[in-house]
Amino acid sequence: MTDPPVVGASDRIREFWDADASTYDATKSHSISDPLERAAWRQALSEALPLPPASVLDVGAGTGSLSLLAAELGYAVTGLDLSPGMLAEAERKANAMGLADRVTCVxxxxxxxxxxxFDVVVERHVLWTIPDPVGALRSWLDVGRRLVLFEGTWGSRRLVHRAKDFAAQTLRKVMRTPPDHHAPYPEDVLAELPLARLPSPVPLVEAVHQAGWHGVRIRRLRDVEWAARLHEPWPFGWLEERPRYVIVADAES
Ligand SMILES: C[S@@+](CC[C@H](N)C(=O)[O-])C[C@H]1O[C@@H](n2cnc3c(N)ncnc32)[C@H](O)[C@@H]1O
Known part of the structure; x- marks a missing residue:
């Protein structure tokens, strides 16, 4: 009898996102479907990206939230993702929005x-789920002139954030409001991901340096935080908000 195939972390990650593909966009901040949050993201993209028309590689494009917004702004976008299920959603949405000629899914x-x-390699909320983030950042240096990372400190261990998390979880139980988010990865998968649940942007900035990118800079995305807070029912927007930021770097100094 042959041994059963070994299912590695990347197979399990792909299965996780394939299973989430039909529900991912139900969260407003995932789909960027709220008009105010959409406007805030449009501003964040316009400030960080070179002027359109430029070519954009959106790594871990998922259901295409950022890719489609960039395509609307006039960029030529390639969306790369491990999950065929997530990318099928991105393609469906690109067709429905008449943007299929500006978005290629891989x-x-x-x-x-x-x-x-590519003129620019972007990612939003992806580096945390990559087992070798420095290796991935190096491979993007081979194909991109600018790097733009949209991230947040989801794993803050500050007392104020832990207290707010506890209050939000308790309130959700009392009010029977399910969390507006998919389930977390299993602990053994998380253990293989060095940038998961970051308490600060420092390890990410260090990883970008280590990979060989130049001129690393960071800016807090207060407009995105504000818009995301406003679309959640009170007090969840306030209790669950976390610092979000964009890191930008260049291939050449
Ligand atoms: C949190 S979602 C973010 C999706 C999208 N960037 C957004 O802003 O909505 C993470 C995405 O990364 C993809 N992903 C995870 N690991 C990956 C890998 N090693 N290579 C390519 N894509 C990956 C997942 O399939 C999923 O679509």
């Missing part, structure tokens, strides 16, 4: 990007 690993070259 199923594949973040560490093996299409050759490009």
């Amino acid at each position: 199923v594949g690993s973040a560490s093996e990007p299409p050759p490009g070259p």
Whole structure:
């Protein structure tokens, strides 16, 4: 009898996102469907990206929230993702919005990007789920001139954030309001991800430096935080908000 196939972390991560593909966009901050939050993201993209028309590689594009917003702004976008299910949603939405000619979807690993070259490599909320983030960042340096990372400190261990989390969880139980988010990864998968649940942006900034990107800079995305807080029912927006930021770097100094 042959041994059963070994299911590695990346297979389990792909299965997780394939299973989440039909529900991911139900969260307003995932789909960027709220008009105010959409406007805040449009501003964040316009400030961080070179002027359109430029070519954008959106790594871990998912259901295409950022890709489609960038395509609307006039960019030529390639969305790369491990999950065929998530990308099928992105393609469906691109067709429905009449943006299919500006968005190309590629199923594949973040560490093996299409050759490009791209004017800019972007990601939103993806580096935390990559087992070798420095390796992935290096591979993006081979194909991109600018790097733009949209991230947040989801794993803050500050007393104020832990107290707010506890209050939100308790209130959700009392009010029978389910959390507006999918289930977390299993602990053994999380253990293989060095940038999961970051308490601060410091390890991410260090990873970008380590990968060889130049001129690393960071800016807090207060407009995105504010818009996300406003679309949640009180007090959940206030209790569950976390610092969000954009890191930008260049391939050449
Ligand atoms: C939190 S979602 C973010 C999706 C999208 N960037 C957004 O802003 O809505 C993470 C995405 O990363 C993808 N992903 C996870 N690991 C990956 C890898 N190693 N290579 C490519 N995509 C990956 C998942 O399939 C999922 O679509």
